[in-house]
Amino acid sequence: MLIMVFVSLVERAPDGGVVWGRFTTVAYTQFFYEENLLGEMSFNSDYMQIYLRSILLAGFTVLATFVVGFPTAMYVAMQEPGRRALLIFFLSLPFWVNLLVRNYAWLLLLRANGLLDQALMGLWITSEPLNILYSNTAIAIGLTYSFLPLMVLPIYAAMEKFDFSLVEAAFDLGANRVQVLMHVIIPGVKGGIIAGCLLVFIPGLGSYVTPVLLGGSKSLMIGNLIEAQFAAARNWPFGAALAFVLLLMVVLAALLRALLLRHRQRVAP
Amino acid sequence: MKSQGFQSLPWRFRGLSAAAVALYVYLYIPLIVLIAFSFNGGRMATIWEGFSLRWYAEVIQSDQFRAAAANSLIVASTSAFLATTLATLAALGFRGRPLRGQGMMVPFLSFPLVVPEIVTAVATLIFFISVGIPLGMIGLIAAHTVFCIPFAFITIKARMDTMDITLEQAANDLFANPRRTFFAVTLPLLWPAIFAGFILAFIVSLDDFVISLFLAGPSSTTLPIYMFGMMRLGVTPAVNAVSTILLVVSVLFVLTAAWMNKISPK
Numbered sequence: 001m002l003i004m005v006f007v008s009l010v011e012r013a014p015d016g017g018v019v020w021g022r023f024t025t026v027a028y029t030q031f032f033y034e035e036n037l038l039g040e041m042s043f044n045s046d047y048m049q050i051y052l053r054s055i056l057l058a059g060f061t062v063l064a065t066f067v068v069g070f071p072t073a074m075y076v077a078m079q080e081p082g083r084r085a086l087l088i089f090f091l092s093l094p095f096w097v098n099l100l101v102r103n104y105a106w107l108l109l110l111r112a113n114g115l116l117d118q119a120l121m122g123l124w125i126t127s128e129p130l131n132i133l134y135s136n137t138a139i140a141i142g143l144t145y146s147f148l149p150l151m152v153l154p155i156y157a158a159m160e161k162f163d164f165s166l167v168e169a170a171f172d173l174g175a176n177r178v179q180v181l182m183h184v185i186i187p188g189v190k191g192g193i194i195a196g197c198l199l200v201f202i203p204g205l206g207s208y209v210t211p212v213l214l215g216g217s218k219s220l221m222i223g224n225l226i227e228a229q230f231a232a233a234r235n236w237p238f239g240a241a242l243a244f245v246l247l248l249m250v251v252l253a254a255l256l257r258a259l260l261l262r263h264r265q266r267v268a269p
Numbered sequence: 270m271k272s273q274g275f276q277s278l279p280w281r282f283r284g285l286s287a288a289a290v291a292l293y294v295y296l297y298i299p300l301i302v303l304i305a306f307s308f309n310g311g312r313m314a315t316i317w318e319g320f321s322l323r324w325y326a327e328v329i330q331s332d333q334f335r336a337a338a339a340n341s342l343i344v345a346s347t348s349a350f351l352a353t354t355l356a357t358l359a360a361l362g363f364r365g366r367p368l369r370g371q372g373m374m375v376p377f378l379s380f381p382l383v384v385p386e387i388v389t390a391v392a393t394l395i396f397f398i399s400v401g402i403p404l405g406m407i408g409l410i411a412a413h414t415v416f417c418i419p420f421a422f423i424t425i426k427a428r429m430d431t432m433d434i435t436l437e438q439a440a441n442d443l444f445a446n447p448r449r450t451f452f453a454v455t456l457p458l459l460w461p462a463i464f465a466g467f468i469l470a471f472i473v474s475l476d477d478f479v480i481s482l483f484l485a486g487p488s489s490t491t492l493p494i495y496m497f498g499m500m501r502l503g504v505t506p507a508v509n510a511v512s513t514i515l516l517v518v519s520v521l522f523v524l525t526a527a528w529m530n531k532i533s534p535k
Contacts, residue, residue: 068288068292069292071284071285071288071289071292072289072292072293074285075285075286075288075289078285087289089527090293091293091296093520093523094296094297094300096472096520097300097476097515097516097519097520098475098478098512098515098516098519099476099478100478100493100496100497100500100512100515101303101512101515101516102299104303104500104508105299105300105302105303105512106299107500107504108299108302108303108306108504108509109299109302111504115302145295145296145299148292148295148296152292202383202384202385203385203386205385206385206386206387206388207385208386208387209478212501213500223387223479226391227387227482227483230391230394230483240391240395243387243392244388246385246387246388247384247385250383250384250385250388254383
């Protein structure tokens, strides 16, 4: 019960009516906030660009984690139970390491004349630094790395329950590998895939650490924009509005998931 | 039994094991590189100049590092303790007679896990300011307690769901009163999960950066915030060392939690 109270308080605050009165004391009137929100929606395309970039990057992250993570989830699910547990443990271990640390490690690898450059140039693959750091590419790499376990684990959980004798049956009936994958395995673990996509998309959208460390000042994402409103720009109402828009996007994504799942249930009763 | 059918499967998808190996390498290479270069003797972060512990010595002797580490430990241990206590009570509460609206509560508890951290941070900050809680240690602890609860709760609830209820019934049949049953049977059975939950909550709190960044006042800098400040100034071997310290602490704690969770008093 107590927890419920806590949670509801925390969640209600960004749009809560309670707080408005105090904002006027911070020298930003509600009017200003309204205008800013409207400007963001209709006139000023800078913020739109940042939101769009965040959506694209988060979307790309979902795709990348899926491509990299799906085979591994399948591989792990096909192992013996004891080995499975060990593999899953080592899969989730990096996830517990501080996000800052994980992204900083990529900073070491990606920076100009950093380790990746040294390695590639040492192998005569490239002749000059790649200059990946402080770009959207770097953010995409960092996000993919950060959230990979969030994609693999739900898919694995679905695969574990999946009856692989169906796969055997499909092979026996003469299906090839692509057919088996597309028509038997993927539909069978669809719930896990959707959950994984959502779990990667949401923190990807709201990420702050990765764009700051790997994206530099040119590639802002929503998270940096919000933080800037609270720290540098001192425009709290605007920051709160931005955060609220982000929250709405998350809720929309969650609703989309519910819709997809219901659709599935209707198709395959 | 079920696994029998699998044995013939992997070879049918031949690329799988290679892909899996590649993924594990991808997951661990950056961390291993980071750890290796934290022992670098030279002044450059990514040019190897021989083994040395000098950056660790430098970091540990820094007053700022010590203050940040102390803050982090205080916040993490207090909020992990509070969160675990509340989570244990909540899990126990869910177990007895069904409460009204119980079905709603578990999704509600996991809701904070899904909301982006930055939104939670903004919401908490505005809430604190509007209610008048000053930014600093107390606020940090309160906020950390809130977002640590789900982690502790899930761990404890999982154990509770698989717990053998007949043991408690047996205690009751043997005329133990409810209090005695709780302390002599339920709690010992639950203890590993509670401890594991505490440790997970502790790491989650220790590692938290975004929420702390919003809520920490100037005097309550935690370790991640301190580290972030260093990282923004540039890539130095000292940052490598701080990062490695935090990394090793996290890994040790996760290993302990996993180990605790495995022990089941028989």
